[in-house]
Amino acid sequence: MATTFFNYSLQFLVLFLSLNSLINVSLGGRQIEPTSNAEFIKKSCSSTTYPDLCCETMLSQASTIKTSPQLIAHAALNVTLSDVKSATESLAKLSNSNRLPPRGAKAMQGCLNELSDSVEELRRSISEMDKIKSSNFQKRISDVRLWVGAALTDESTCTDGMEGENITSDARTSVRSQILTISHLTSNALALVEDYASLSRHG
Protein backbone atom coordinates (compact mmCIF):
# COMPACT_ATOMS: atom_id res chain seq x y z
CA MET A 1 0.00 0.00 0.00
CA ALA A 2 2.64 2.44 1.08
CA THR A 3 4.88 1.22 -1.71
CA THR A 4 2.16 1.75 -4.31
CA PHE A 5 1.59 5.26 -3.08
CA PHE A 6 5.31 5.86 -3.21
CA ASN A 7 5.45 4.54 -6.77
CA TYR A 8 2.59 6.75 -7.82
CA SER A 9 4.25 9.78 -6.30
CA LEU A 10 7.48 8.93 -7.99
CA GLN A 11 5.82 8.51 -11.38
CA PHE A 12 4.00 11.75 -10.88
CA LEU A 13 7.20 13.52 -9.97
CA VAL A 14 8.99 12.15 -13.03
CA LEU A 15 6.07 13.18 -15.25
CA PHE A 16 6.03 16.62 -13.68
CA LEU A 17 9.75 17.13 -14.12
CA SER A 18 9.76 16.04 -17.74
CA LEU A 19 6.78 18.25 -18.53
CA ASN A 20 8.57 21.11 -16.89
CA SER A 21 11.73 20.64 -18.91
CA LEU A 22 9.65 20.25 -22.08
CA ILE A 23 8.06 23.61 -21.39
CA ASN A 24 11.41 25.21 -20.62
CA VAL A 25 12.92 23.90 -23.82
CA SER A 26 10.02 25.18 -25.91
CA LEU A 27 10.48 28.64 -24.40
CA GLY A 28 14.10 28.81 -25.42
CA GLY A 29 15.42 27.62 -22.07
CA ARG A 30 13.81 30.41 -20.08
CA GLN A 31 12.49 29.55 -16.67
CA ILE A 32 8.88 30.50 -17.24
CA GLU A 33 6.23 28.65 -15.30
CA PRO A 34 3.05 27.85 -17.16
CA THR A 35 0.65 30.58 -16.07
CA SER A 36 -2.91 31.71 -16.46
CA ASN A 37 -3.58 34.56 -18.90
CA ALA A 38 -3.90 37.10 -16.11
CA GLU A 39 -0.71 35.94 -14.42
CA PHE A 40 1.12 36.20 -17.72
CA ILE A 41 -0.01 39.81 -18.09
CA LYS A 42 1.00 40.72 -14.54
CA LYS A 43 4.37 39.10 -15.02
CA SER A 44 4.96 40.83 -18.37
CA CYS A 45 3.82 44.18 -16.97
CA SER A 46 6.24 43.88 -14.07
CA SER A 47 9.12 44.53 -16.48
CA THR A 48 7.60 47.83 -17.66
CA THR A 49 8.21 51.23 -16.06
CA TYR A 50 4.53 51.75 -15.20
CA PRO A 51 3.29 48.29 -14.24
CA ASP A 52 -0.02 49.43 -12.71
CA LEU A 53 -1.00 51.32 -15.84
CA CYS A 54 0.11 48.32 -17.89
CA CYS A 55 -2.07 45.86 -15.94
CA GLU A 56 -4.96 48.29 -15.94
CA THR A 57 -4.95 48.52 -19.72
CA MET A 58 -3.93 44.96 -20.62
CA LEU A 59 -5.98 42.80 -18.25
CA SER A 60 -9.23 43.58 -20.08
CA GLN A 61 -7.64 41.98 -23.15
CA ALA A 62 -6.38 38.86 -21.41
CA SER A 63 -8.48 36.55 -23.59
CA THR A 64 -6.94 38.00 -26.76
CA ILE A 65 -3.39 38.11 -25.42
CA LYS A 66 -3.42 34.68 -23.77
CA THR A 67 0.22 34.03 -22.91
CA SER A 68 1.81 35.42 -26.05
CA PRO A 69 4.67 37.95 -25.78
CA GLN A 70 3.91 39.00 -29.34
CA LEU A 71 0.22 39.63 -28.70
CA ILE A 72 0.77 41.60 -25.50
CA ALA A 73 3.23 43.89 -27.33
CA HIS A 74 0.79 44.20 -30.21
CA ALA A 75 -2.15 44.92 -27.90
CA ALA A 76 -0.10 47.52 -25.99
CA LEU A 77 0.69 49.28 -29.28
CA ASN A 78 -3.00 49.20 -30.22
CA VAL A 79 -4.04 50.75 -26.92
CA THR A 80 -1.28 53.37 -27.16
CA LEU A 81 -2.26 54.35 -30.69
CA SER A 82 -5.90 54.76 -29.78
CA ASP A 83 -5.01 56.86 -26.71
CA VAL A 84 -2.61 59.08 -28.64
CA LYS A 85 -5.34 59.62 -31.24
CA SER A 86 -7.90 60.66 -28.65
CA ALA A 87 -5.40 62.88 -26.83
CA THR A 88 -4.63 64.58 -30.15
CA GLU A 89 -8.32 65.23 -30.76
CA SER A 90 -8.85 66.60 -27.30
CA LEU A 91 -5.80 68.89 -27.56
CA ALA A 92 -6.99 70.12 -30.94
CA LYS A 93 -10.31 71.04 -29.31
CA LEU A 94 -8.54 72.74 -26.44
CA SER A 95 -6.39 74.64 -28.87
CA ASN A 96 -9.48 75.89 -30.74
CA SER A 97 -11.56 76.73 -27.70
CA ASN A 98 -8.92 78.57 -25.68
CA ARG A 99 -7.95 81.96 -26.95
CA LEU A 100 -4.30 81.30 -26.59
CA PRO A 101 -1.80 84.12 -26.90
CA PRO A 102 0.23 83.76 -30.14
CA ARG A 103 3.25 82.07 -28.57
CA GLY A 104 1.04 79.66 -26.63
CA ALA A 105 -0.94 78.88 -29.77
CA LYS A 106 2.30 78.23 -31.62
CA ALA A 107 3.52 75.88 -28.90
CA MET A 108 0.19 74.05 -28.95
CA GLN A 109 0.35 73.71 -32.72
CA GLY A 110 3.90 72.39 -32.42
CA CYS A 111 2.68 69.89 -29.89
CA LEU A 112 -0.14 68.75 -32.16
CA ASN A 113 2.38 68.25 -34.97
CA GLU A 114 4.56 66.10 -32.71
CA LEU A 115 1.55 64.03 -31.73
CA SER A 116 0.52 63.50 -35.30
CA ASP A 117 4.06 62.23 -36.04
CA SER A 118 3.70 59.97 -33.05
CA VAL A 119 0.41 58.56 -34.40
CA GLU A 120 2.08 57.88 -37.74
CA GLU A 121 5.04 56.11 -36.09
CA LEU A 122 2.74 53.95 -33.96
CA ARG A 123 0.68 53.06 -37.05
CA ARG A 124 3.82 51.92 -38.84
CA SER A 125 4.94 49.89 -35.83
CA ILE A 126 1.58 48.14 -35.66
CA SER A 127 1.63 47.36 -39.34
CA GLU A 128 5.10 45.81 -38.91
CA MET A 129 3.86 43.82 -35.92
CA ASP A 130 1.08 42.43 -38.13
CA LYS A 131 3.67 41.03 -40.52
CA ILE A 132 6.36 40.15 -38.02
CA LYS A 133 5.95 36.39 -38.24
CA SER A 134 6.05 36.27 -42.02
CA SER A 135 9.69 37.14 -42.72
CA ASN A 136 12.62 39.41 -41.84
CA PHE A 137 11.96 39.22 -38.12
CA GLN A 138 15.13 41.05 -37.06
CA LYS A 139 14.60 43.92 -39.48
CA ARG A 140 10.94 44.30 -38.60
CA ILE A 141 11.42 44.19 -34.83
CA SER A 142 14.23 46.71 -35.03
CA ASP A 143 11.98 49.04 -37.08
CA VAL A 144 9.23 48.63 -34.50
CA ARG A 145 11.64 49.56 -31.69
CA LEU A 146 12.92 52.53 -33.66
CA TRP A 147 9.45 53.91 -34.41
CA VAL A 148 8.04 53.38 -30.93
CA GLY A 149 11.16 55.10 -29.54
CA ALA A 150 10.61 57.98 -31.98
CA ALA A 151 6.96 58.25 -30.91
CA LEU A 152 8.10 58.53 -27.31
CA THR A 153 10.58 61.27 -28.20
CA ASP A 154 7.93 63.22 -30.12
CA GLU A 155 5.58 63.05 -27.16
CA SER A 156 8.17 64.49 -24.80
CA THR A 157 9.12 67.16 -27.32
CA CYS A 158 5.47 68.15 -27.21
CA THR A 159 5.40 68.73 -23.47
CA ASP A 160 8.82 70.41 -23.46
CA GLY A 161 7.55 72.90 -26.04
CA MET A 162 4.63 73.82 -23.80
CA GLU A 163 6.79 74.65 -20.81
CA GLY A 164 7.35 78.32 -20.15
CA GLU A 165 4.67 79.30 -22.64
CA ASN A 166 2.04 81.79 -21.67
CA ILE A 167 -0.96 79.49 -21.72
CA THR A 168 -3.58 79.21 -19.00
CA SER A 169 -2.64 76.89 -16.20
CA ASP A 170 -5.77 74.81 -16.81
CA ALA A 171 -4.77 74.20 -20.39
CA ARG A 172 -1.22 73.46 -19.35
CA THR A 173 -2.34 70.99 -16.69
CA SER A 174 -4.71 69.26 -19.06
CA VAL A 175 -2.08 68.96 -21.78
CA ARG A 176 0.51 67.78 -19.33
CA SER A 177 -1.62 65.05 -17.80
CA GLN A 178 -2.82 63.73 -21.15
CA ILE A 179 0.64 63.65 -22.62
CA LEU A 180 2.01 62.07 -19.47
CA THR A 181 -0.46 59.20 -19.77
CA ILE A 182 0.24 58.56 -23.43
CA SER A 183 3.99 58.74 -22.93
CA HIS A 184 3.71 56.20 -20.10
CA LEU A 185 1.63 53.92 -22.33
CA THR A 186 4.20 54.33 -25.10
CA SER A 187 7.06 53.57 -22.75
CA ASN A 188 5.27 50.42 -21.55
CA ALA A 189 4.60 49.32 -25.11
CA LEU A 190 8.28 49.80 -25.92
CA ALA A 191 9.29 47.65 -22.93
CA LEU A 192 6.92 44.89 -24.08
CA VAL A 193 8.32 45.10 -27.62
CA GLU A 194 11.84 44.81 -26.16
CA ASP A 195 10.80 41.76 -24.15
CA TYR A 196 9.31 40.14 -27.22
CA ALA A 197 12.45 40.93 -29.23
CA SER A 198 14.75 39.39 -26.63
CA LEU A 199 12.58 36.27 -26.21
CA SER A 200 12.54 35.72 -29.94
CA ARG A 201 16.27 36.23 -30.45
CA HIS A 202 16.82 32.52 -29.85
CA GLY A 203 14.31 31.39 -32.45
Ligand SMILES: *[C@@H]1O[C@H](CO)[C@@H](O)[C@H](O)[C@H]1NC(C)=O
Ligand atom coordinates in the same frame (compact mmCIF):
# COMPACT_ATOMS: atom_id res chain seq x y z
C1 LIG B 1 -4.84 45.39 -32.84
O1 LIG B 1 -5.75 46.17 -33.61
C2 LIG B 1 -6.08 45.60 -34.86
C3 LIG B 1 -6.92 46.62 -35.63
O2 LIG B 1 -7.92 47.16 -34.85
C4 LIG B 1 -6.84 44.29 -34.62
O3 LIG B 1 -7.17 43.69 -35.83
C5 LIG B 1 -5.91 43.36 -33.83
O4 LIG B 1 -6.61 42.17 -33.52
C6 LIG B 1 -5.44 44.02 -32.55
N1 LIG B 1 -4.47 43.13 -31.94
C7 LIG B 1 -4.40 42.92 -30.61
C8 LIG B 1 -3.41 41.94 -30.15
O5 LIG B 1 -5.09 43.52 -29.82
Ligand SMILES: *[C@@H]1O[C@H](CO)[C@@H](O)[C@H](O)[C@H]1NC(C)=O
Ligand atom coordinates in the same frame (compact mmCIF):
# COMPACT_ATOMS: atom_id res chain seq x y z
C1 LIG C 1 0.19 86.32 -20.99
O1 LIG C 1 -0.94 86.51 -21.83
C2 LIG C 1 -1.83 87.47 -21.32
C3 LIG C 1 -3.09 87.49 -22.21
O2 LIG C 1 -2.76 87.24 -23.57
C4 LIG C 1 -1.14 88.83 -21.26
O3 LIG C 1 -2.00 89.82 -20.73
C5 LIG C 1 0.09 88.71 -20.33
O4 LIG C 1 0.84 89.92 -20.34
C6 LIG C 1 1.01 87.58 -20.82
N1 LIG C 1 2.09 87.36 -19.87
C7 LIG C 1 3.35 87.17 -20.24
C8 LIG C 1 4.33 86.92 -19.13
O5 LIG C 1 3.72 87.16 -21.42
